[in-house]
Structures are given as C-alpha cells and as structure tokens.
Amino acid sequence: MEDELKRFFKFKWGKSKLDVTLMVLLLISLFGGIGYLLHSVKDCWDTGWDVYINLIASLLAFIFAFLIILLISWVYKRHEDELKVSYKNSQMLKIYKNINKDEKHKYRQEFLLHPEKDEQPCIVYCDKLFFCNENANGIKIIDKPDTYFEVNHFIELHAVELLGAHSASKTTNEFTPRLQDFEKASDKNGNKHIITIARSTYVNHLLTNRVLDYQIAEDVSLRRMYESIDVLTELPISKMSNHIGINALLFLVENGTRYLVMPHRGKDATVVKDGVTASLATRLMVEGYQEATNKEEYIKETCVREEIKKKLPWTKDKEKETALTSLLDNMKICFLGLARDPYEGGKPTLFYTIDLETTCDKFASLMYPDYVPQDIDAIKDIMIVEWDNISLDVAEPSKVEKTTTRTDDNYTKLDQLEAERYDEAKLKLINPRRIEKDKSKKSEKPICILKDIKDKSFIFEQNLIANFWFYTKQQEYIKQQIDNKA
Secondary structure (H helix, E strand, O other): OHHHHHHHOOOOHHHOHHHHHHHHHHHHHHHHHHHHHHHHHHHHHHHOHHHHHHHHHHHHHHHHHHHHHHHHHHHHHHHHHHHHOOOOHHHHHHHOOOOOHHHOOOOEEEEOOOOOOOOOOEEEEOEEEEEHHHOOOOEEEEEEEEEEOOOOHHHHHOHHHHHHOOOOOOOOOOEEEEEEEEEEOOOOOOOOEEEEEEEEEHHHHHHOHHHOOOOOEOOEOHHHHHOOOOOOOOHHHOOOOOEOEEEEEEEEEEOOEEEEEEEEEOOOOOOOOOOEOOOEEEEOOHHHHHHOOOHHHHHHHHHHHHHHHHHOOEOOOHHHHHHHHHHHHOOEEEEEEEEEEHHHOOEEEEEEEEEEEOOHHHHHHOEOOOOOOOOOOOEEEEEEEEHHHEEEEOOOOOHHHHHOOOOOOOHHHHHHHHHHHHHOOEEEEOOOEEEEEOOOOOOOOOOEEEEEOOOEEEOEOHHHHHHHHHHHHHHHHHHHHHHHHO
8 A cells, every 4th residue: 555655646736636635635634533532632631531532523524535645545556557558659759750741650550440531640659660461471590498588687677666566467477488589580491581589588578668758756667767668679689578479359150240359457457458459468487488399380379279268268068069169179370460559668579360250149058157256357248349330539720730830940849739639539439238147047058149228438468459550451461452353
C-alpha cells in the first residue's frame, strides 16, 4: 500500500480532477483523524471515560481515511499502464520529429482499414524490419542460446522500484528468446533476412521495455535516458530486453465473410487492462523454440500453431475432441513479417494471420464454458465481429486542421494536433457477439454460445493496429499479384 501511494504522487495532477480530489480528501482525513484521536485521548486522560464516544468517532475517522487510501490504490491501478509506458502518438511524434519530413516521420504508418469506405485513417508507429511477401522464404535464424542479456547497472540499482510499478499486474518470470540482431544480407543460399536470437528473461522485460516511461525521478525515465533520440537504438547495443512477441489475427471464414476473434483482457493484465488485443498476443516461448530442429519453420508457422492451442480456452469435452482436432489441423497460417514497437523502445514482434474455415457458432461451441483465467495477460472474454464492422473511433479533424494548408513551417504543428486526436482513439466494434456459457436448461452439458452485445468502443493494444497495417499491406500485395496476372 505504501509503495502504491508513493507511485500515486507521480501523477501529473492537471490531467485528472478526480485524482486531485482524492489526494486532498486523503490529507484532510489523515491529519484530521490524527488530531481528533490525540484530542480524544487527552480528554479521556483528563476526565475518565466519559468521552468514550470521542474515541469511537476518531476510530471512524481513521476507517474513513483507510477507505480513501484504498480508493487511491484503485485509481493507481486504473492508471498503471500509462504510468509505465506511453502509447500516445503525440509522444512518438515529439521523439521522432526530426526525421526526413518528406517521409513524414519514420515509423509513422498511415493506412485505411477499409479502403472502399469513407473513414478516418489508422495511424500507428511501427518500425517494419521486413514484410514477408518481399521475400517469402528469405529468413535465416542464427541461434545463440548461451548469450544472455543483462540489464545495465543503472536499471539494476532501480530494479525494486521498476518492478514495483507492476503492482497491479499479474507477472511471472522465465527465459525468453531475445532479438539480438537483424540484418538484410545475402548468404550462399540467397537468404536476405538474418535474425540473431539470444536469451533474456521476462523480468528483464518488465524492467526495460514494459516500464519505459515510468518516472524514476523528476524527468528521469528509461526512455529519456536510452530511447529519446530520432531513431530506435540498434538492436546489438540496445539497453532493452527486446524479447520477441507474437501477434496474430484469427479469422473465421464463413461463406466468404471474414470474422475476427477479439479477446478482451482482464484488469490485471500487464498491459491493455480491460482492452482488446489481437486474437493471439503473446511471446515466443523459449521451450518450444529451443526444441525445434527447424527454427525458421518454427518462427514462420509452428510457434503460432502451438500457442493458439494453449492460449484460447478450448473445450475439454471428449465428444468434441475430434471436431476440435480437425479444425486446428486445418488452420491456415500466414507469416506477415517482423517489426519493432517504438512505443516500447523497439520491442520486436512477429505478425501473422490465421484462417479457420468454420462458422462462428461452431467455433463458439468449441470453447470451454467454465474457463478461469490463470496466465498473465489472461483473456477475460472473447468477442467475434465481422471484419467490415471494425473501425477506429477517432474525433474528426479540427477546423484548424481542415482549413490550414500544410507548409514546411507548420506541418509539425498540424501533425501534433492530429496525433493528439489519435491519443484518445478507441477501437469501435459494430454488432459484436460475445462467447458466453449457455445458461438455459436446454443443453444437458454446459456449452458456449454466441450472444449479441451492444456496439462498443474499446481501448486497444498498439500492436493490434500494427497487425492491421501488415494485414492490409498483404491484401494490397495479393490484389496487385492478381492484377498483374490479369
């Protein structure tokens, strides 16, 4: 509790009237309660126990103060994500503003989710290392299992405080594959993308990438010290753990219509609390990777096939085992590429799509109805929504943005106004359906069904938007190939 109160003082008070109010109430309650208790004790000492009621009142004051502390702890947990890492485009713009303006800004990707619709574009910061269709089979893995990343001395000194920043999150520790280096080169087999993988730990991730903007002291954070120049630090000299993430979009293809499976995370996730992520948002697991004899094939497909079986709450009904096995064996996995995440200091992620030829109802029936989240970043519930019904809920451009002609002098200011709008964006789902346990008495065994829910906008993981970008690029590539053949 004491640590959470210390971290609570790190808030920028101007951003939340609620936070200011709670802190004022806390101070009044604490000082008032102490004063009242001392006064009551003095009265009791002087006059006997005739003023017993005063002690009761003072105890009630302390109980009230304690409840205020609990409320403040709850507010801290609600704000924990933004204290640890800023996922705001406006901050990315400030950091990377000096890169060639003719390219706008390096890492800034702007695209339409549905090109045929009149909609606001999506904007995400993403450092693409390679797009798979540029050279579908052109990757080579250099594995260095005996090379381990260690945090530097400064991070080690502040390790207790940095780990404490995750107090509202469920955490773990295990070895993780680390992206040690990446280069575009040719070897005797013609490979163009050489990926060097070493080792780190999940705690190292919590001490670096996942706590990049935490204020260790005034104006002192890991981003400010190590990742505040115009470009991300090159991988071999990066001070970040940079373990490799996996991000996959799972599509249910029903009569030609594509439905996206969207997990809704719980409130104790390490990031994106109570928000939506890609269908599979996890990390490359060191056990499966080390045991793989063909590490290139493992990276391109096998890791996703293994993790989708583990991470989604599949049914345990033996009678459905054959149907489930058949479905999973026939999934089509497409490796989209590799990118670094500027929001988390260059953390690398592998991007994929998965296609399952099945109906939404059948998919729901293969879920486990009594699922209880156990893992970190566990799924709270699962929604299914048609791809065309997903959009970015962002405010319309201001009058200044609409009427001002861009020039060399004002393009940064206009981009800043745009970025601030996107800071508040949410992902809007129209006609979503949620997978729920069937509570009717029609079925003898507990099963899952789909239930219509109201249209809703969610906070989202930036890597989800990055995956949308990779997916739209893939669709453009496929369309171009078809047009070329025609």
